[in-house]
Structure formats: structure tokens, C-alpha cells
Amino acid sequence: MPRLLLLAIIAAAALAAPFYFYSVTLMTIMCFVVFACSFNLLLGYTGLLCFGHAMFFGGAAYVTGYLLKTTSLSTELAVLAGGAAAGVLGALIGFLTMKRQGIQFAMITLAFSQFIYFVFLQAPFTGGEDGMQAIPRNALFGVVDITSNLTFYYVVLAITALCVFVYYRVVHSPYGEVLKAVRDNQPRVESLGLDPEKIKLVAFIISAAMAGIAGGMKATVYQFATLTDASWPISGEVILMTLLGGLGTLTGPVFGAAIIILLNDYLAGFGEWALVSQGVIFLVVIVFFRRGFVGELAAFKRYLARRSARHGTAAAPGAKTAEARG
């Protein structure tokens, strides 16, 4: 019951938010929440460090933008198409890289993303260095006008909620259980008659498609798509968000994305200092808060529970385990 209540509060806050905060900032945060969720699915739950996730984000931004500019496809379908395109790209790249692990996998995905970046730089349809400008927000379902930022906020909110739900569903599915097992001990999974490479490939495709939806949303929020969206600093930023929020935690990406975007926004006026501060945060998190924001919070809660169990009533089931350990 308290969980439902919490959900209701979050929903109410999300619905009211654009009346109190700048809606474009909120929408940017949501795009990166989806992007960070997709990334956490890989790094946090599969153990794969993809160092080129921007290729899915940026690639889908172009696909969505191109479809909206050249066809009368409705916005939500264009975003979905961007996700599908990224999923196909993910299937291809995943198929070629899934045998690799650890740092090798990171380097190969980086190489692929650099190659794709180069393709986007040269391809005529992306607008090269200038980017793809004036992407329209075609009517929702072909009928509802969503050109105003306030209305569009609710579209982005709905897509984000859907993506976060999908992310939750995958992590807490029978497949999610197997996925975590692969992350923990791949040879053992194989010895149990399952095919870890295929399992990881599925996660990679889901992750790529979700990153694509995030990119497609961003293209419609800003109404332009640029090379930056597909560049390696974006790949780095999503890693930072995921680690900051808490690797392999469910709500970590939400916090990580929000913190980084707000910080970038706040520090934008200071030029280079934005980068420097990011570097410092990164270091502090790596050195002191390995579990990330959500992970540390959970650890703190466990600590408190254990402490109160030790001092307090014998009724708590935690008391026994605490004693047994001590």
C-alpha cells in the first residue's frame, strides 16, 4: 500500500511539475532518464559496458527527425520508429560483438559508434555539421495538436512512464532473473544449458531500442538533431548518470539523469567549469560512493534497520539474522 501511495505522489508531482519548472528542462531530464535506464539494463543488469551508446541515441534522433520532416507520420509513431531503427542497429552490432567481454567489448562498441558518427557526418540527410533543423511535431495520433511545450510535456511524460515500466518489467521478469545470473557468472549459466550470448544479445537489442526512443524524444523536444547526440561525450554522460544514480538499481537512472541535467543547466553559464565539475563528481562517486545515489541510500536504510533491530524489539525478523552474524 505505501508503494501505491508513493507512486500516486510521484504521478501527481510529475503532472504538476511543468507549472512550476521550465518544461524543456523537465523534458530533457526525462529523455535522459529513459536513456540512462537503457544503459543500466546493460551495465547494471547484464554486466556489459557499451562505450558507444550514443550511436543508438543520436541515430534514432535522425531517423525520427527525418520521418517527421519528410512524411506526415504522427509524432509518437516517429519516435517509435526511431526506437525500432536503433533496435535493428543494436541487433546488428550486438551480433558482431557479443562474443567479446569487458574492456574488449567497450572498445569495440566505441569503435562502431565512431564509425557511425563518421557516417552521420558525411551522409547528406543528417545535415552534417549543421544538424537537422526545424523538425515538426506532427499531430499526436494524427489529430491532437502538440506544438506547445506544455502539451508536449505530457506526451513525453507518457512515453517516459511507459519506458520506465518496460525497464521495470524486464528487470523483474523470468528473463531478468536469468540476465542477472549471466552478469554474476556467465560460465555457470552456460553449464546449466542456457545460451548466455543469446541472452545478452536480447538485452542489448532492448537497450538499444530504448536508447533510440530516448533519442527520438529528444529530437522532438528540441526540434533538431545534431551530431552531438551521436558523439562519444554523450556516451560518457550516460555512463556518468548511471554510475551516479546507482548501478543495477531500479530508480538509480532517474536520479542520475536528473542530477546531471540540472547540474549542466546550472553550470552552463560557467563554460568549462561544467566539465571540470563533472569530472570531480565522477571521481568522488567512484572513490567514495561506489553504490551511487540510490545504492548508498538503500545501504543506509539497511544499516538503520539493523541498528534499530539490535537495540530494539526482538519482534523484528532482522534481529535474529543480526545476532546470528554478530
Added chain:
Amino acid sequence: MNASAAVLPRDNVAAGADNVLEARGLTKVFGGFAAVKGVNLAVRRGSIHALIGPNGAGKTTCFNLLTKTLVPTEGRILFDGEDISSLRTSEVARRGLVRSFQISATFPNLTARENVRVALQSSFGTAYHFWRSLRAVAPLNARADELLEQVGLAGSRDTPAAELSYGKKRALEIATTLALEPRVMLLDEPTAGMGHEDVEPITDLIRNAAVGRTVLLVEHNLSVVSTLCDKITVLQYGQVLAEGNYAEVSNDPAVVTAYMGGVDE
């Protein structure tokens, strides 16, 4: 034994399905160094068979070859008369030849029940169902709990494997392996690194688990070998040094020399 190894597998099956697992001329070369050289091994159906030998003798490598974790440089492997030399690890496992590892192999962040459930999912067919809730695997819980109970882990059902004691981790591995209903279980040093108090329960556990199936195990603890095993194959320098029951092997002069010059047992 040599006589039966010479006949064709088909005849072998017809002749009462003697050997459930056979290796012929098994060889593995690592960059010029032969870790396993021309090993012939025949594991009788329903037996508990031990593979022993000094450190570095090639026991784990043999296991890796038998379960296709490594590709043999030479030689054939027959499982129930079928040549499995060209299959992959997961395919071999699905056919009922399942191994455990020398280093503890649990899924540390999953609870004991989830550990077993992953194995159960292997044949249940939900391993790729990412759109369903965990209710889809709820029917497996009863079987998982039963297996945990069988290895004495009923009380640790919801404990993450990382928090289990070493002995319990090894028991969990056995439960996970049993979840596949293997016809042949390969256990790599199931009692290694255990205190005295843990060795006996695990030995009993293996004896119980072996009912109705075949077990091939690597074991350094000779008292475990002597009480548990029907047959022993001694490896040294990647080759079979001796074979027989405990009395035969322990009186074999070659084995005595190998062990005198080898590790203390």
C-alpha cells in the same frame, strides 16, 4: 574394460548400456603443452567414479573437455553412446551431462531460491520471457524449495548466495545442478576448502544425489573417495596412471610413488 572400449558405441548400448560416459584418446594441448594426453575413460552407469591425481594432473581440464567447455585437440567423447564431440556446453547440459566448478559457482546477487530457479528455467522455457512478471515462474518455486530442502538449505531460501557460508554455497551448487535432473553429474572438488564439519554432510549429500544417476568427481580428500566411490581413475601428467577400486588403486606401486613425491594427502 579395454575390451568393451574397443566395440562400437551402438553395440555397447545394446549390450546393456554399460558406460554412460566414455572418452577415447582425449587430448588437449595448450600452446605446445599437453595438459591431457590420450586419456581413455569409461564411466559406468549408476556409479560414483572419482578422478584423482596431484595438482596440475589435468583433472579440471578433463572436466572441461567432457562438458565441452574446452574443445579437445584430439579424441572423442560419447555420452550414452552418442558422440557429443561437436556439441556446445549448453547443448551437452540439456542432454543431461552437467558439471559444477572447482571455484564456487553460485550467482552471488540472487537468493538461494532464485539460483535454483535459473536452472529450472532452463527446461521450463521462460528464460527469454522479458515481458512477463515473475508470477510466470511461480510454478517453479515448489520444486526449487524441495531441492533446497534436500541439500539442507530450506532456512536460507531468501538469502543472497553471497551471504551464505562456504559449505552452504557448495550445497547450493549441488541443488542448482540437480535442478537439471542430470543423468551424469560432474563435480569438481566438491569438498575443497571445507572445514571437517562440512565435509561429512556434503559427502552424504553426494551419496543421496547419486541415487538413480551417475557421478564423476574430482576429489583430493581420500577418505571421501574411499567411502563414496565405486571406481577411481588416477591421473598424472595428463595421463591415466591407474584405475580400479580403492584397494586396488591405493596398493598400486605407481600410485604410491606418485603420491609420495606429490602432494601430501
